[in-house]
Amino acid sequence: MKVYIDKKVLVGFLLALSILVSLGIYSYRNSQDSVITSSMVSRTNEVLYHIEKLHSSHLEIEAEMTRFVLTGDTSFAGFYRDEINAAREHYMVLYELIKDNATLSKGLDSIRLLGREKVELISRVIMTRKNSEDSARMIVFSPSNRKLVSRINDVVESMLAEEKKILDHRMMENQQDVTRFYTTFLTLLILTVLTIVILFLLINKTLRARLQAERALSRASEEIKGLYNEAPCGYHSLNGDGTIIEMNKTWLEWIGYKREEVINKMAFLDLFTPASRERYNDTFSKLKSQGFISNVEVEIVCKDHSALFVIVNATAIKDKHGNFIKSSSTAFNITDRRLAEEKVIAANKELEAFTYSVSHDLRAPLRSIDGYSKILQEDYASTLDREANRLLQIIRNNAHRMGHLIDDLLDFSRMGRKELDRTKVDMNALVGHVRQELIAQEVNRKIEFTVKPLKEVHGDLSMMRQVWINLISNALKYSRKQEVSRIEIGCKTEDNHTVYYIQDNGVGFDMKYSDKLFGVFQRLHKVEEFDGTGVGLALVHRIISRHGGKIWAEAQINEGATFFFFIPLQIPH
Amino acid sequence: MVNNIPVEVLLIEDNPEDAELTIRVLKKHNLANNLVHLRDGEAALNFLFDKGSNNIPRLILLDLKMPKVDGIEVLGKIKKDEQKKLIPVVVLTSSKEEHDVIESYKLGVNAYVVKPVEFEKFVEAVAKLGLFWLLLNQPPR
Numbered sequence: 246m247k248v249y250i251d252k253k254v255l256v257g258f259l260l261a262l263s264i265l266v267s268l269g270i271y272s273y274r275n276s277q278d279s280v281i282t283s284s285m286v287s288r289t290n291e292v293l294y295h296i297e298k299l300h301s302s303h304l305e306i307e308a309e310m311t312r313f314v315l316t317g318d319t320s321f322a323g324f325y326r327d328e329i330n331a332a333r334e335h336y337m338v339l340y341e342l343i344k345d346n347a348t349l350s351k352g353l354d355s356i357r358l359l360g361r362e363k364v365e366l367i368s369r370v371i372m373t374r375k376n377s378e379d380s381a382r383m384i385v386f387s388p389s390n391r392k393l394v395s396r397i398n399d400v401v402e403s404m405l406a407e408e409k410k411i412l413d414h415r416m417m418e419n420q421q422d423v424t425r426f427y428t429t430f431l432t433l434l435i436l437t438v439l440t441i442v443i444l445f446l447l448i449n450k451t452l453r454a455r456l457q458a459e460r461a462l463s464r465a466s467e468e469i470k471g472l473y474n475e476a477p478c479g480y481h482s483l484n485g486d487g488t489i490i491e492m493n494k495t496w497l498e499w500i501g502y503k504r505e506e507v508i509n510k511m512a513f514l515d516l517f518t519p520a521s522r523e524r525y526n527d528t529f530s531k532l533k534s535q536g537f538i539s540n541v542e543v544e545i546v547c548k549d550h551s552a553l554f555v556i557v558n559a560t561a562i563k564d565k566h567g568n569f570i571k572s573s574s575t576a577f578n579i580t581d582r583r584l585a586e587e588k589v590i591a592a593n594k595e596l597e598a599f600t601y602s603v604s605h606d607l608r609a610p611l612r613s614i615d616g617y618s619k620i621l622q623e624d625y626a627s628t629l630d631r632e633a634n635r636l637l638q639i640i641r642n643n644a645h646r647m648g649h650l651i652d653d654l655l656d657f658s659r660m661g662r663k664e665l666d667r668t669k670v671d672m673n674a675l676v677g678h679v680r681q682e683l684i685a686q687e688v689n690r691k692i693e694f695t696v697k698p699l700k701e702v703h704g705d706l707s708m709m710r711q712v713w714i715n716l717i718s719n720a721l722k723y724s725r726k727q728e729v730s731r732i733e734i735g736c737k738t739e740d741n742h743t744v745y746y747i748q749d750n751g752v753g754f755d756m757k758y759s760d761k762l763f764g765v766f767q768r769l770h771k772v773e774e775f776d777g778t779g780v781g782l783a784l785v786h787r788i789i790s791r792h793g794g795k796i797w798a799e800a801q802i803n804e805g806a807t808f809f810f811f812i813p814l815q816i817p818h
Numbered sequence: 819m820v821n822n823i824p825v826e827v828l829l830i831e832d833n834p835e836d837a838e839l840t841i842r843v844l845k846k847h848n849l850a851n852n853l854v855h856l857r858d859g860e861a862a863l864n865f866l867f868d869k870g871s872n873n874i875p876r877l878i879l880l881d882l883k884m885p886k887v888d889g890i891e892v893l894g895k896i897k898k899d900e901q902k903k904l905i906p907v908v909v910l911t912s913s914k915e916e917h918d919v920i921e922s923y924k925l926g927v928n929a930y931v932v933k934p935v936e937f938e939k940f941v942e943a944v945a946k947l948g949l950f951w952l953l954l955n956q957p958p959r
Contacts, residue, residue: 605913608912609933612835612839612912612935612940615936616835616940620839644935645935655914
């Protein structure tokens with residue numbers, strides 16, 4: 246049997262029980278004692294009775310003997326015989342009753358001896374009376390007889406006194422026993438009552454606490470039910486057949502069904518589009534076997550036939566033998582997100598078409614401008630003067646420049662649309678290759694190029710390549726005017742991030758324009774000083790941002806510049 | 819345009835200036851002797867596939883973005899034809915778009931050249947590809 250009672254209450258019960266049991270045992274033993282005591286008392290009374298009887302027999306015989314002597318009535322002989330027999334019986338009873346008391350036994354023995362003397366005397370009287378009344382009277386009234394009577398009386402008196410003393414003693418003992426019993430009984434009774442009262446209070450307190458806990462629990466369960474129903478996501482549970490056995494209000498509102506139309510009536514499968522249904526079959530068995538499923542995207546058909554996109558996560562609830570009881574599933578409504586994604590995809594397609602036509606339609610006229618200018622220079626060289634040639638060259642330079650701008654812009658836009666393909670990228674090898682390629686293009690330059698060991702990064706290889714191409718080209722470009730160009734690439738660990746840097750001893754820039762550094766077509770130097778379209782760093786910035794990282798720079802005019810960037814392990818959500 | 823001399827180069831290009839610049843380069847290198855220039859894909863398909871015509875140029879220079887029928891479609895038709903698919907086709911276009919490059923190669927293009935904006939580079943590109951395909955390369959005969 247399992248005990249649900251509070252430990253204190255249990256102890257109290259055991260205490261009360263043990264008090265009651267000891268009360269019972271004590272009462273029983275006490276009653277046994279009082280039976281013994283009362284039997285002792287009644288024996289004492291019996292002893293007294295028999296002593297009195299012996300005494301009265303003696304006195305009556307004495308009186309009848311006197312009357313016999315005076316009247317000569319012969320009936321005395323029969324009377325005397327009866328009384329003696331009765332006295333003998335009393336004696337026998339007394340002998341048995343008092344044999345354990347020495348004083349009384351001695352008294353009784355004296356009575357026996359005195360009685361024998363008396364019997365002899367009476368026999369003499371009877372014999373003598375037959376012959377002479379006076380002689381018999383002489384014997385009866387003789388001093389020796391009087392002395393015998395008084396001696397018997399004395400012994401009886403002393404025996405009675407002794408026995409009365411015993412009786413008094415026994416009565417007193419009995420009285421003490423009774424008093425002690427009542428005291429103990431009352432004490433135990435009070436203890437029992439007290440224990441029961443304490444137990445009552447304890448149980449009452451426990452019950453009150455339990456009642457309060459039950460109320461709190463039911464309040465909490467109401468709150469949880471409210472949260473369950475009003476949650477911004479869908480909750481549901483499926484039994485082993487895939488039938489919906491629970492579903493919250495949010496879910497029901499999404500799909501437009503009433504609770505009673507769904508619960509225990511529809512399978513979760515029934516809500517799916519055919520394509521999603523195929524996928525769901527696998528997923529449900531997977532949930533049963535592996536115990537959970539995560540981020541399953543399904544398409545739901547609502548009651549009004551509209552589409553609903555949800556992401557479902559579920560955990561299997563199993564009994565202790567591992568049998569599937571039900572699923573505990575969560576659904577997120579991603580319909581809005583899905584529609585937004587579709588819009589983004591459409592917008593991207595449009596953008597793609599636009600850049601395609603830009604690349605084609607803008608480049609062709611530039612080629613014509615450049616081409617025909619060149620033809621003019623070639624075919625009319627003899628008629629064109631120097632100024633005309635210079636003007637034609639300006640036209641051509643600008644056509645070239647615009648061609649570069651368009652190309653860079655297209656690269657920039659392509660980089661934004663390209664999917665990230667993250668892999669482990671060996672930065673040492675990558676930087677090594679890029680450096681080699683770029684330095685090969687620099688002729689007649691003194692370059693001190695240091696590359697310290699670089700940690701690998703988790704990123705898109707082709708984009709990382711573009712980052713280093715642009716950063717190293719910049720470093721080479723802006724340090725061109727130095728006698729010896731010094732470039733250093735390395736990495737360091739800051740706040741658990743690996744920060745890569747590239748430092749040059751070039752012209753640097755004014756930090757107050759640092760916010761313009763990474764903007765598209767933003768340039769901090771004149772085209773005549775350093776060529777470029779102003780897209781390179783914007784492209785680097787876009788790549789780093791797409792990887793979830795950050796890029797920044799530190800520089801001083803004519804003191805060189807340092808660019809820093811880091812790329813986190815995963816893109817933060 | 820069609821005469822008894824076999825066509826050496828078929829230039830399919832909708833932009834007249836680009837066509838003129840291309841022809842100028844080829845002429846300079848004596849590579850445009852029997853050159854035919856067509857302005858769109860439809861004309862190219864008629865030229866190549868019309869009944870009775872048996873035009874097998876030695877080289878086709880093909881632009882991609884053209885009115886009516888675009889270059890990709892023309893390329894597809896050429897490379898599906900048992901006889902015509904042997905003709906070397908070089909795409910000469912302004913498009914750097916990856917999907918254009920991939921699509922052209924999937925259809926079996928022989929070369930893909932992006933027209934440079936700078937004229938010197940353009941001249942160099944056209945001259946090199948003309949010399950290669952018409953002089954250096956050995957076509958099936």
